[in-house]
Amino acid sequence: MLPEPSSILITGGAGYIGSHASLRLLESGCRVTIMDTLALGHMEAIEALRPHGDLEFVQADCGDQSTVCRLIRERSIDTVMHFAAFCDVNESVHHPLKYYANNTGSSLHLLMAVAAMAVPRFIFSSTCATYGEPDASHLPITEACPQAPINPYGHSKLLVEEALSATLEAAKHSDRPFAYANLRYFNVAGSDATGRVGEDHDPETHLIPICLKAAMGRRDGVTIFGTDYETPDGTCIRDYVHVSDLIEAHVAVMHALEAGDGRAYNVGTGRGVSVREILESVRRVTGVDVTGLDGARREGDPPMLYNDPSKITAELGWSAKYMEIDDIVATAWDWMQAHPEGWSS
Numbered sequence: 248m249l250p251e252p253s254s255i256l257i258t259g260g261a262g263y264i265g266s267h268a269s270l271r272l273l274e275s276g277c278r279v280t281i282m283d284t285l286a287l288g289h290m291e292a293i294e295a296l297r298p299h300g301d302l303e304f305v306q307a308d309c310g311d312q313s314t315v316c317r318l319i320r321e322r323s324i325d326t327v328m329h330f331a332a333f334c335d336v337n338e339s340v341h342h343p344l345k346y347y348a349n350n351t352g353s354s355l356h357l358l359m360a361v362a363a364m365a366v367p368r369f370i371f372s373s374t375c376a377t378y379g380e381p382d383a384s385h386l387p388i389t390e391a392c393p394q395a396p397i398n399p400y401g402h403s404k405l406l407v408e409e410a411l412s413a414t415l416e417a418a419k420h421s422d423r424p425f426a427y428a429n430l431r432y433f434n435v436a437g438s439d440a441t442g443r444v445g446e447d448h449d450p451e452t453h454l455i456p457i458c459l460k461a462a463m464g465r466r467d468g469v470t471i472f473g474t475d476y477e478t479p480d481g482t483c484i485r486d487y488v489h490v491s492d493l494i495e496a497h498v499a500v501m502h503a504l505e506a507g508d509g510r511a512y513n514v515g516t517g518r519g520v521s522v523r524e525i526l527e528s529v530r531r532v533t534g535v536d537v538t539g540l541d542g543a544r545r546e547g548d549p550p551m552l553y554n555d556p557s558k559i560t561a562e563l564g565w566s567a568k569y570m571e572i573d574d575i576v577a578t579a580w581d582w583m584q585a586h587p588e589g590w591s592s
């Protein structure tokens with residue numbers, strides 16, 4: 248039996264997804280401890296979270312083992328949700344060691360501290376990028392699809408999945424209860440429906456906020472990378488999951504994990520949406536005729552990536568509430584309008 252989750256260490260909690268998780272957990276009465284270097288996160292996000300409950304923030308690398316051990320002891324941490332990472336695929340191709348050092352290296356140091364302090368529950372932000380370029384026979388993507396990443400970002404994450412599996416095996420030979428879950432996210436989008444936290448990346452690499460910035464007049468049109476794919480409208484298809492739905496998947500698995508579990512779930516809606524369909528959605532939601540500029544394909548962009556959510560639905564009872572892309576885009580648009588300069592607005 249694992250203890251009831253009540254004190255959660257959230258790495259990367261000043262970032263986009265980690266701040267949404269922190270808000271959700273604070274509101275449910277959990278004690279939240281955030282570790283974030285603020286390399287890409289925002290102190291303003293931390294300040295926005297403070298009124299919502301028992302929050303401690305430490306500006307530190309999640310691989311700083313002595314700080315992690317101290318926080319686990321002082322805050323009686325029973326669960327780690329590990330969001331901290333760099334996640335720009337293109338950058339990872341040009342600066343692979345930055346990704347291996349941070350995404351893999353710091354994660355391994357975090358895991359060493361977690362094992363040393365016998366924290367029983369670990370939930371890892373993995374990614375559909377660990378599947379690489381699945382062939383058509385693997386679409387929609389199930390958890391059984393072979394993991395064969397095609398860039399250092401995906402590989403840096405897969406290595407952590409492997410380290411977690413080995414950590415669990417070692418724990419089984421000890422009297423230390425341990426369980427983990429790898430949540431392999433598809434494309435995360437949208438913002439908290441009441442606008443308390445939101446998405447602010449610099450540089451922004453995600454399609455929906457890029458389109459919304461164009462709608463705000465903060466950039467010229469949006470380049471469509473590849474218009475000759477074998478998809479109905481020739482553009483790439485992705486699976487967009489609302490950030491609040493994604494966080495509900497974390498909460499569900501946190502409560503479901505039992506000692507000895509090593510679980511993996513894809514988190515996506517199961518619906519594929521093309522780049523042109525995103526542009527159309529942005530035009531409908533904002534009322535602005537955002538220009539789409541046809542461009543060349545990018546290397547390593549699979550034509551279609553979308554999820555089969557059967558496993559997480561069957562085992563955790565999770566399904567996405569935001570199924571319409573316009574509803575997802577609308578929450579992102581609301582936040583961006585209220586924060587035209589991001590968190591510094």
Ligand SMILES: NC(=O)c1ccc[n+]([C@@H]2O[C@H](COP(=O)([O-])OP(=O)(O)OC[C@H]3O[C@@H](n4cnc5c(N)ncnc54)[C@H](O)[C@@H]3O)[C@@H](O)[C@H]2O)c1
Pocket residue numbers: 258259260261262263264265282283284285286287288289307308309310329330331332333334349353372373374375432433434435436448
């Ligand atoms: N956004 C997506 O669509 C998506 C898709 C798949 C997986 N993911 C994963 O979700 C997680 C969160 O993504 P996000 O979009 O919120 O990114 P983000 O950049 O908004 O947040 C990441 C946070 O982690 C912090 N950080 C990075 N390395 C750190 C370290 N070593 N120690 C402490 N803090 C560190 C950054 O300062 C930042 O605040 C990442 O692990 C990412 O790989 C995201």
